[in-house]
Amino acid sequence: xxxxxxxxxxxxxxxxxxxxxxxxxxxxxxxxxxxxxxxxxxxxxxxxxxxxxxxxxxxxxxxxxxxxxxxxxxxxxxxxxxxxxxxxxxxxxxxxxxxxxxxxxxxxxxxxxxxxxxxxxxxxxxxxxxxxxxxxxxxxxxxxxxxxxxxxxxxxxxxxxxxxxxxxxxxxxxxxxxxxxxxxxxxxxxxxxxxxxxxxxxxxxxxxxxxxxxxxxxxxxxxxxxxxxxxxxxxxxxxxxxxxxxxxxxxxxxxxxxxxxxxxxxxxxxxxxxxxxxxxxxxxxxxxxxxxxxxxxxxxxxxxxxxxxxxxxxxxxxxxxxxxxxxxxxxxxxxxxxxxxxxxxxxxxxxxxxxxxxxxxxxxxxxxxxxxxxxxxxxxxxxxxxxxxxxxxxxxxxxxxxxxxxxxxxxxxxxxxxxxxxxxxxxxxxxxxxxxxxxxxxxxxxxxxxxxxxxxxxxxxxxxxxxxxxxxxxxxx
Numbered sequence: 523x524x525x526x527x528x529x530x531x532x533x534x535x536x537x538x539x540x541x542x543x544x545x546x547x548x549x550x551x552x553x554x555x556x557x558x559x560x561x562x563x564x565x566x567x568x569x570x571x572x573x574x575x576x577x578x579x580x581x582x583x584x585x586x587x588x589x590x591x592x593x594x595x596x597x598x599x600x601x602x603x604x605x606x607x608x609x610x611x612x613x614x615x616x617x618x619x620x621x622x623x624x625x626x627x628x629x630x631x632x633x634x635x636x637x638x639x640x641x642x643x644x645x646x647x648x649x650x651x652x653x654x655x656x657x658x659x660x661x662x663x664x665x666x667x668x669x670x671x672x673x674x675x676x677x678x679x680x681x682x683x684x685x686x687x688x689x690x691x692x693x694x695x696x697x698x699x700x701x702x703x704x705x706x707x708x709x710x711x712x713x714x715x716x717x718x719x720x721x722x723x724x725x726x727x728x729x730x731x732x733x734x735x736x737x738x739x740x741x742x743x744x745x746x747x748x749x750x751x752x753x754x755x756x757x758x759x760x761x762x763x764x765x766x767x768x769x770x771x772x773x774x775x776x777x778x779x780x781x782x783x784x785x786x787x788x789x790x791x792x793x794x795x796x797x798x799x800x801x802x803x804x805x806x807x808x809x810x811x812x813x814x815x816x817x818x819x820x821x822x823x824x825x826x827x828x829x830x831x832x833x834x835x836x837x838x839x840x841x842x843x844x845x846x847x848x849x850x851x852x853x854x855x856x857x858x859x860x861x862x863x864x865x866x867x868x869x870x871x872x873x874x875x876x877x878x879x880x881x882x883x884x885x886x887x888x889x890x891x892x893x894x895x896x897x898x899x900x901x902x903x904x905x906x907x908x909x910x911x912x913x914x915x916x917x918x919x920x921x922x923x924x925x926x927x928x929x930x931x932x933x934x935x936x937x938x939x940x941x942x943x944x945x946x947x948x949x950x951x952x953x954x955x956x957x958x959x960x961x962x963x964x965x966x967x968x969x970x971x972x973x974x975x976x977x978x979x980x981x982x983x984x985x986x987x988x989x990x991x992x993x994x995x996x997x998x999x
Contacts, residue, residue: 528556529621530563536804541836546847551610554590558614559621561586566622573625573750574915577743579706580750583626584633585661587618592630593657596637596860601655607859609850611786612793616843619797620804624919625750627797629663631790632702636664638786639711639728639778641862643770650730650769653709665707666783667731667756669927671699677927678779678950679723683714691765692717694729696758700927704754705738712758716773724951726775730767731758747918771868780874785853788880792846795887795923799839799894802916803832806898809905822901831901835894842887849883852876878940881933888923888930895920 527534544552565586573580587593595611597603611634619627637654644650656662673679682697696712698704709732716727737757745753770778810822810832822828856872857864864870895917899906906913924930939947946954967975 527559529559534559534804535808537800537807537836541840543840543843543847546609546851547613551606551613555613555617557590558592558617561590562618562622566618566626570623570625570750570915571912573623577749577752579703579740579752580623580626580629581661581663581706583623584629584663587626587630588658588661591658593633593661593663594637594654595634596641596862597654597657598862601651602658603654605860607850608786608789608853608857609847612789612846612850615790615793616797616800619794620801621797623750624794624798624801624916625748627794628748628751628753628791628922629665629703631787631794632665633663633707634790635666635783635786636707636709636711638782639666639769640664640730642778642782642865643728643774644862645866647766647769649764649766653730660708662708663703663706664709664711665701665703666787667696667698667701667704667710667712668779668783669698669700671697671755674699674927676932678726679952680714680726683712684719685714685717685727685729687717688762691763692729692768693760693762694731694758695760696731696756698756700753701738701756702751702753704743704752704756705733705736705740706752708733710736710756711769712756713775713778716775722951722953724776724953725773726779727772728769728775728778729763730769731761731763735761735763746921747915748922774868777868777871777874780877781871782873784877785873785880788884789846789849789853791923791926792842792883792887795884795891795920796839796843796846798916798920798923799835799842799887799891802891802895802898802913802920803835803839805911805913805916806901806906807832809902809911813905822903828901831897835897838890839894842883842890845886846883849876849879852879878937878945881928881936884923884928885930885933885937888926891920891923892917 525539527538529535547555566583569580569583572578584593591604592614594603595606595614599605615627615631618630640650640654644654653662668677670677670680670682672681684695686693694712694714696714709730711728712731713726713728716725719725735758737759738754740752740754743752743754810828813822853873854860899913899917902911902913905911909915936948964972
């Protein structure tokens with residue numbers, strides 16, 4: 523691999539390969555990375571300005587990615603894909619966000635998540651297999667739709683969605699508050715409660731839905747940053763799909779969440795935030811090494827304060843990058859470099875054992891990107907406010923990291939609660955009774971209040987006994 527990073531056939535104006543963990547990549551991966559940087563320079567980055575200004579979905583950028591075979595990044599080689607691994611996927615997303623277009627990087631992250639969800643359960647499903655073989659040739663963009671308008675970033679509770687078995691297949695109803703590429707993707711992996719749902723939100727199912735089966739309102743999309751990713755509402759209004767459009771068996775949604783959707787989304791979105799941070803550093807370096815203060819005979823880069831800003835930003839961002847790539851490496855080791863055949867065994871869920879680590883990389887990257895972009899704007903002074911420098915766009919794009927679900931508030935509480943009280947205390951599916959809190963609240967009632975509460979509970983118990991049996995909740999003290 524050449525030691526010189528190029529940009530439009532000239533030496534790159536940002537940080538060189540000296541500050542990139544190139545040792546993580548094979549020679550073939552390094553070659554593809556260099557080709558992608560060139561495509562970012564010639565296609566993706568110019569389009570990023572237009573996407574941001576005019577709220578334009580970056581389909582032209584996806585066409586450029588397809589020309590490199592990147593829509594089929596995870597698809598096995600025997601199906602015409604690149605057969606690549608998790609580590610390289612993180613590097614590709616980071617590269618797109620850093621050198622090209624952060625909105626495209628986020629749309630691509632969701633595409634990779636959808637592809638992974640399809641590959642997870644494609645082994646006996648010809649419908650999924652045919653779709654996966656056509657991704658680059660037909661530029662078929664996929665995305666995930668898991669959010670719900672009633673539950674916010676707790677997307678694993680699709681309370682506004684359902685599926686029912688009918689004679690010809692599955693009747694799917696889905697309402698999503700946030701779906702990246704909504705109305706622009708060609709296919710969607712959506713999650714709903716399972717057919718014959720009985721109130722247990724651990725019972726979820728996934729379905730393949732095509733673009734002509736959804737309703738979206740992209741004209742309503744307008745946001746602070748990532749303005750090209752069109753993360754708007756999505757509605758699947760009682761659409762009947764064939765039986766083979768269920769992705770995996772009924773009730774497989776929980777396994778898909780824990781083994782695929784969370785690990786892939788958190789890995790690749792973390793890479794996106796890291797790429798935005800590195801992109802801001804690149805842009806700021808170009809400015810401070812060229813801008814001169816003639817009154818003192820110094821460039822901005824010559825001031826110790828500016829050097830301190832850059833040193834801290836690079837060190838912090840490379841710590842986040844190393845953390846992210848280490849999780850990619852772990853995922854590679856767990857799956858023999860993303861060998862999808864291991865999932866012919868439905869019980870094979872090796873990635874899911876490390877969920878708390880994926881939560882941590884997203885929190886760290888999303889926290890860091892906001893700080894770094896802010897400091898790089900400070901380093902550039904008043905010039906950083908000008909749109910033509912692009913710092914302000916990267917700053918706006920990076921702000922999305924903290925609030926994108928699972929939000930950083932949710933993740934840090936998950937990690938803290940898990941560390942202090944154990945994994946079962948997270949009560950993912952709202953099934954465990956916190957008896958400490960329950961008994962403490964009951965103690966506050968006087969005798970009459972306790973009597974009324976008891977009467978109310980006995981009436982509810984009688985109502986439930988008259989209904990078909992449901993899964994019992996457990997007590998967690």
